[in-house]
């Protein structure tokens with residue numbers, strides 16, 4: 001079975017724990033079978049007038065079995081939880097590892113929070129299905145067969161009278177199964193929608209305040225809750241109806257056991273102890289049967305989770321070559337074209353050569369393709385552009401761009417992403433070797449005073465937190481990029497959140513270090529035009545510096 005194949009790779013990392021878990025599960029199962037039998041046997045002894053010795057003996061057995069069961073259950077449940085958590089995270093990481101190597105365009109229409117939650121839930125579903133059922137199938141099969149056999153050996157007539165109640169239960173189950181599944185599914189969808197509206201309500205508090213749309217926001221929230229509540233009520237009614245019908249079969253079974261069991265006792269064909277054993281065993285047989293009935297629907301649920309995970313795992317990874325380079329003297333674009341929708345070209349037959357030692361300024365109004373061009377040059381759209389791009393003499397698609405970007409490329413983004421980490425770690429993130437003196441100079445040059453923060457460079461920064469301004473975020477990202485001393489430096493809209501003084505300092509810094517690298521600055525205003533050696537104006541239809 002394909003679900004087992006996916007889960008086993010992660011579960012089998014904990015072979016010994018799994019083996020002990022299986023053994024403990026079987027032990028607790030044996031205890032659950034033995035206890036009603038012992039109880040029945042004891043009832044018969046009590047009925048016949050027990051000796052003090054017998055009472056002592058049975059009490060000790062019950063104590064020993066009980067204690068043994070507690071220990072075995074503890075070990076079983078402990079192992080179940082730890083194996084489940086570890087393998088679930090393992091599978092989750094396995095999918096995330098693949099995900100992070102997919103082309104960036106895969107993520108463009110995805111909500112990352114939703115995707116993350118989905119992968120987490122699906123990993124849990126797949127692991128739980130396999131872990132829970134690998135012992136349960138054997139256990140429940142044994143429960144049904146062994147207990148029917150023991151009941152038959154105790155009293156054939158009573159067992160044969162009780163067995164037809166199982167098809168009755170099956171009928172009820174099938175009657176309710178589909179509507180229950182559908183209503184449950186519908187309820188989950190409505191709950192998800194409701195929570196996403198609640199989430200939005202919290203996320204958009206600032207917008208709600210600014211536009212004073214409290215009433216509209218609250219109405220939306222209420223409407224979504226009403227829809228969810230309606231489905232919840234329908235589901236609750238149906239599930240209560242089902243559990244009542246289920247209780248009805250239990251009552252019926254008890255009536256049959258009491259009436260026919262009573263007659264059998266009266267006729268001397270059954271002891272009181274045997275009566276209690278059959279009574280307990282029949283309910284265990286019924287539970288065993290319902291386990292197998294429920295297996296189909298839990299398989300369907302796990303299958304949905306499996307298919308969604310495989311949907312990610314089957315996505316082809318982005319194109320990455322193997323050639324590693326440690327310096328970049330030129331980047332040449334030959335007839336490069338790119339379109340998001342295969343019809344409107346954002347970049348069209350662009351020919352351009354970037355050379356070490358120069359500062360390039362990519363100019364253009366909003367939406368003219370500045371960021372797109374940089375994404376192409378950095379190898380993020382390797383699977384989508386036409387034409388060729390050469391780093392020195394190596395075609396971009398042949399380069400190991402993970403290596404190149406890590407070692408010799410520095411990119412400061414328009415909206416910098418910070419890690420939930422210390423200020424110092426954010427400034428040095430991904431940089432293998434740096435000089436503390438260089439960091440100090442950069443801090444001074446960019447006018448960034450870490451002492452302004454409560455614990456200086458060791459202050460914890462949280463993405464989205466209020467203890468850091470937009471400009472400060474941008475400076476952290478600039479420091480991280482410049483500290484790397486890259487061969488290719490890309491600054492995307494570096495002036496968007498900087499004050500005049502900081503812009504001037506940054507310009508000085510770029511001029512001072514331009515000989516060691518290719519510097520590309522993306523901007524929609526003219527702030528950097530005066531320091532640029534070449535300007536690429538994307539407002540102009542044909543850009544070309546290559547004859």
Ligand SMILES: Nc1ncnc2c1ncn2[C@@H]1O[C@H](COP(=O)(O)OP(=O)(O)OP(=O)(O)O)[C@@H](O)[C@H]1O
Pocket residue numbers: 108340346364365366367368369370371372373524
């Ligand atoms: N993922 C996408 N799917 C479809 N179209 C996109 C996508 N990303 C960008 N575009 C479109 O491509 C064009 C260029 O976008 P790009 O972000 O490169 O522009 P930009 O010059 O960097 O803009 P800005 O100055 O606003 O940052 C725009 O028309 C934009 O709508």
